Amino acid sequence: MKKVYCATLLCALLVVVVVVLAEVEETEAVTCNAMELSVCAGAFTLSQPPSKDCCDKLRKQKPCLCGYIKNPSLGQFVNSPNAKNVASTCRVPYPTC
Template sequence: MAKTVAMLVLIMVAAMSGASADDCKPEQLAVCLPAIISGSAPTDACCSNLRAQQGCFCQYAKDPNYARYIGSPNARKALTTCGINIPNC
C-alpha cells in the first residue's frame, strides 16, 4: 500500500512540475499500478494507456522517479501481456 501511495505522489509531482514532455503523461500509467506493483494482470485500460505512452518509456526509464517501476519485472510482464514490445533504451 505504501508503495502505491508513493508512486501516486511521484506521478502527481512530475505532472505538476512539468517534468515530462507534452505527450508524455506518466499520470496516465496510474491505472497500471496494480500490475506493476503486485504483478496482477493488467486491465484493458492499463494496456490502452501503455500503448498511448509507449513512445515515452525510454524517457521514463531515464527518470530516477520512474526507472525502478518501468524496468521492473512486473512492468515487463504487463507490457508483454498487453502485446507491447519491451523498449530497448
C-alpha cells in the same frame, strides 16, 4: 515502357514517404504523462493482471517509455520485472533504450 516504370517507382516512393510521415505525426502527437499509467500501478507493483485500460494507456505512452525508464523516480517501476510482464501481456514491445 520506361515511363510506366518511372511512374510506378514514383508512386511507390510516395507511398513510403506518406507512411513514414504518418508514423512521425503519430509519435509526435503523444503527450508524455506518466500519471496516465497510474491505472497500471497494481499490475506494475503487485503482479495483478493488467486491465484493458492499462494496456490502452501503455500502448499510447509507448513512445515515452525510454524517458520514463531513464527517469530516476519512474525507472524503478517501469524497469521492473512486473512492468516487463505487463508490457508482454499487453503486447507492447519493451523498449531497448
